[in-house]
Amino acid sequence: MATPVTKAVFPVAGLGTRFLPATKASPKEMLPLVDKPLIQYVIEEAISSGIEEVIIVTGRGKRAIEDHFDISYELEDLLRQKGKRKLLAEVQKISNMMNICYVRQKEPNGLGHAILCTKNLVKNEPFAVLLGDDIIDSDVPALKQMLDIYNTYSASIIAVQEVDRSQVSNYGIIEATPIGDRVYKISDMVEKPGMEEAPSNLAIIGRYILTPGIIDLLEKTNPGSGKEIQLTDALKKLVKVSPVYGYKFKGTRYDAGDKLGFLKATVEFALKNKEFGKKFREYLKTLKL
Numbered sequence: 097m098a099t100p101v102t103k104a105v106f107p108v109a110g111l112g113t114r115f116l117p118a119t120k121a122s123p124k125e126m127l128p129l130v131d132k133p134l135i136q137y138v139i140e141e142a143i144s145s146g147i148e149e150v151i152i153v154t155g156r157g158k159r160a161i162e163d164h165f166d167i168s169y170e171l172e173d174l175l176r177q178k179g180k181r182k183l184l185a186e187v188q189k190i191s192n193m194m195n196i197c198y199v200r201q202k203e204p205n206g207l208g209h210a211i212l213c214t215k216n217l218v219k220n221e222p223f224a225v226l227l228g229d230d231i232i233d234s235d236v237p238a239l240k241q242m243l244d245i246y247n248t249y250s251a252s253i254i255a256v257q258e259v260d261r262s263q264v265s266n267y268g269i270i271e272a273t274p275i276g277d278r279v280y281k282i283s284d285m286v287e288k289p290g291m292e293e294a295p296s297n298l299a300i301i302g303r304y305i306l307t308p309g310i311i312d313l314l315e316k317t318n319p320g321s322g323k324e325i326q327l328t329d330a331l332k333k334l335v336k337v338s339p340v341y342g343y344k345f346k347g348t349r350y351d352a353g354d355k356l357g358f359l360k361a362t363v364e365f366a367l368k369n370k371e372f373g374k375k376f377r378e379y380l381k382t383l384k385l
């Protein structure tokens with residue numbers, strides 16, 4: 097039987113340069129998608145997938161994330177006094193969500209390095225990694241879908257999605273053989289290849305289930321492009337020593353760390369909103385597009 101995955105790592109120590117100037121003094125992960133910050137969507141996905149321990153890798157300027165998931169006595173008191181019960185329950189739900197551990201990445205030395213910073217917390221267990229930039233709208237939480245695949249294969253699982261050939265240079269792309277419904281056995285991967293060299297159009301997106309061996313491999317990985325320790329470099333090594341599978345999840349993924357991707361997510365989530373989605377749709381219809 098596969099060792100259960102109970103821990104999830106959320107690396108949020110990046111600089112968010114694609115979203116400047118909004119991210120100059122506030123974390124990208126706190127950008128609100130309709131009425132919740134991006135990071136809350138991703139943590140809720142992990143919780144509803146059965147994750148029990150959340151590990152957030154923070155860095156300078158990311159204090160707002162810790163405050164968001166903490167108890168806010170003053171605010172709760174004020175809401176109580178004003179009789180705003182619904183809002184009070186909403187605010188309390190956030191701090192009661194679960195226990196969260198924070199690890200500090202002192203310098204943004206790459207996603208691989210951020211994961212390495214959790215070494216003493218993930219210990220010798222498989223763990224999930226979720227990137228706050230990737231917001232996935234799906235009936236079954238994307239991580240839950242991946243955990244089901246993990247339970248079958250007892251191996252590392254990487255979420256992939258098909259992208260247009262013209263887009264491959266924006267992603268890590270896998271070289272793989274289909275072996276089951278939406279499942280691929282990965283033989284290699286290439287970071288941001290040109291259209292001609294890309295081994296497929298299956299792009300790696302920000303959800304991973306990793307077996308603990310990745311930590312050793314990250315320790316042996318030298319800084320690559322941008323002097324950062326790249327997760328892809330360690331994954332390339334992992335593929336050579338143990339099976340790694342790609343899973344084409346069911347759902348729509350938005351790149352919310354990019355301005356246009358964020359706007360698309362905002363419009364679509366607002367249209368689905370129970371409280372004002374209908375009114376928003378009517379408003380959009382009045383725009384002369």
Ligand code: UTP
Pocket residue numbers: 107108109110111112113114115124153201203204205206207209210227228229353
């Ligand atoms: P990205 O490179 O997509 O995010 O890293 P970024 O650096 O924040 O944003 P841009 O590209 O400059 O706009 C993917 C994920 O890894 C985290 C980021 O916070 C993001 O969630 N990360 C990246 C770290 O935690 N530490 C790092 O050193 C680099």
